[in-house]
Amino acid sequence: MRLRRYSGAPICWDRKIKRLPAGFVVPAQPIKASKPPSGADWVHEIKHDGYRLIVRRDGPTVRLYTRNAYDWTERLPAIAAAAARIKAKSFTIDGEAVVLGPDKKLHYT
Secondary structure, eight states: OOOOOOOSSOEEETTEEEOOOTTOOOOOOOOOOSSOOOSTTOOOOOOOSOEEEEEEEETTEEEEEETTOOBOTTTOHHHHHHHHTSOOSEEEEEEEEOOBOTTSSBOOO
């Protein structure tokens, strides 16, 4: 399923129709390719198998959304608090949340 620019109408993900929260940015979805693109305009990152999060600030309010537009702000208060300390009035961060253990290595359990 290929997504197009969000028009404000309900969209369908995994056969569920939702009305997206105000300010939600539909995340880019990865696709399989035989090799990564090349050139100066491309940036690559490692997939860590964490949770994809859209962190959105609009004024004093910070919200964390999953890629399926569920509000996880209360589930991940440390990330929300860290985002609230960013000195910008508004921003959107599309990233991945992972858990680091005391040894500073990723933990998947």
